[in-house]
Amino acid sequence: MDTSAVRSSPLAPDWLAVPEDLNALQDPMWAAGVERNDAGEVAIDGIPVSELKAQFGTPLFVMSESDFRSRARAFKDAFDAAFADICGGVDVYYAGKSFLCTAVASWVADEGLRLDTCSGGELAVAARAGIPGAKLGLHGNNKSDAEINRALDMELGRIVVDSLDELDRVAKIASSRGETAKVMLRLTPGVHAHTHEFIATAHEDQKFGLSMAGDSTAEAGLSAAEEAVAAATSYAGIELLGLHCHIGSQIFEPDGFELAAEKLLAFQAAMQEKYSIVMPELDLGGGYGIAYTPVDTPRPAAEIAEAMAAVVRSTCARLGIKSPRISIEPGRAIVGSTTFTLYEVGTLKTVRVDAEADAGAGENVTYPRRYVSVDGGMSDNARPVLYDADYSAILASRSSAAEPQLSRVVGKHCESGDIVVRDVYLPADVAAGDLLAVPGTGAYCWALSSNYNYLARPGVVAVRDGAARLIVRGETEEDLLNRDMGVANV
The missing domain is CATH 2.40.37.10 (Lyase, Ornithine Decarboxylase; Chain A, domain 1)
Structure with missing residues (x-):
């Protein structure tokens, strides 16, 4: 029926309009097909x-399945193209926490993506799917010793460390095994994403990451982030790959990602100069929004990639540094x-x-x-x-x-x-x-x-x-x- 003359209910939220056609499937909420x-x-x-x-x-x-593969491939192709002249492409890690099973893990690998995990269980799924450890990352703010040992057993490409305490534990476990753990440090850059409080993860007062804000109570007034960099360079059992951040989830506006990239690149450049080290990687996380309702306006992968590449390109030029290898972690934007x-x-x-x-x-x-x-x-x-x-x-x-x-x-x-x-x-x-x-x-x-x-x-x-x-x-x-x-x- 023609609903154009039907009044909206006063109980409806302001954003919800009466659909012109109740039978229509409105893009972009639905999968292709x-x-x-x-x-x-x-x-x-x-x-x-x-x-x-x-x-x-x-x-x-x-x-x-076809839509999943298409979205995964779109992120890989778009980011590789946008960053080709900056760092030779991008490592795209699918955020397995959004949805993971062995079939999905195999699709991820087929489309040239890597896989980000957050627990021993997710590592077990990846192993069962035959994903090489070098293509895996491990997140989590409270990794158990068993999970750290499993990551080392599987020769993971990265362990994303979330605190000074965890950095010390990873270093000790790796050293006790006579091995070196490949580590990235998760930082909280203080960027407030436009999203729900419970899924905004880059502000200071929450459980994730190492604060980049200075702390006069810390040794020499260093931030937790800088303390971690200094400690990581001193541990024999740690290979410091670089820095990581994740500002939140279900984000539509690019300004938060851009500001986070600028802050982390500046910090990475300062740390490399101060401690005479090279950190070859930088992970800018995920959190790209999708359409749950007709008023949601997600950005295509190519648009996200080009906006982020422009910021990384200009920031590296301003700082006079070579860009690290960039990685990202879309999950919802691929599978949602x-x-x-x-x-x-x-x-x-x-x-x-x-x-x-x-x-x-x-x-x-x-x-x-x-x-x-x-x-x-x-x-x-x-x-x-x-x-x-x-x-x-x-x-x-x-x-x-x-x-x-x-x-x-x-x-x-x-x-x-x-x-x-x-x-x-x-x-x-x-x-x-x-x-x-x-x-x-x-x-x-x-x-x-x-x-x-x-x-x-x-x-x-x-x-x-x-x-x-x-x-x-x-x-x-x-x-x-x-x-x-x-x-x-x-």
Whole structure:
């Protein structure tokens, strides 16, 4: 139907407009190959969602392998081209924390990327996928001795050290083995990214990194960052590759990345001169935003690459230094939009909510908000409850000519905060048994999934060239009970 004459609900946030066409899949929220077919059903590479539901059940993460590979290749090609004259190209590390399994790790390697890990478990996935240690990095603010030893066993290309205490532990473990650990120092440059507080990681008052701010209580008034550089040069078991920073996640504006690059290059140049060392690498992190809603405006990989290259080029020229080898760590920007989550609708209810009255409409005006419950929730997407993250949704199993109704898509968990999509316009005739698709769920959804209320975690299906296959099997109740020792010992 034509929705142009439909008024928006006073309960809707200012950014949410009534869609011109409730059946349209709005770019750039969806993976390439996702479209509505002639029968009115959403399909991916020609496979309708009803077929996916019948074969694999719901909830279900549905990923386009081709789209993942294309986005990974776009980052590698764009950054290599932009930095060719500066440092001969860029090492692109896929941030495995966003979503990782052995299939994805193999795609990453196939497309010429490296892999960033954050735990022993992620290293185990990389090893099982056959990724050489030289192509891996290890992050984390609290690496165990076992994880450090595993990184050395695998001859990792880099260990990103997060504190002076950790630097000392890595050095001692490496020396006790008669080996040298290749290390980068994670710094907090004090750049405040325009993002949620919990995913902004470069300000001073948080758990990550070594502060670049001077500290009069430290030895000789050095910053923690400089203390780390000085210490790293003195350890026999440390090879200091360079510096690292990560200013946050889901960032659209380039100014934060540019300022961080300038600050780290200046600091790296100063440290190399002061301590007569060469640090051949500089990692500028990731955090590039994607479209979760129609108003999000992600930047293409080439645009990001060119903007960052311009800053590195001009800063190195101003400082009179040769550029170090640059690396970056996109995760969400590669995997996020490749995936949608498929849910089945269960119960629906409409409540009346007080809202500010229109001029002259009188007091105590209430408006309807419809709650649409689905068969998943915060156990497969914790981001709304963690970060107030916004998502969108669409009726996927059929098209509809019904008028739009402001809806809140919620899960089945025993929490009032169990919200999948806080505000979205869906057709008024959405009913139990319909399928909804929520785009942009490739990053930090399956990775943060849980078994709250003893729900089994969903499977992940990869679709390519019209064929769908499981790359992560969904759990069963038997899987959950197998860990319960009271059951196991019966």
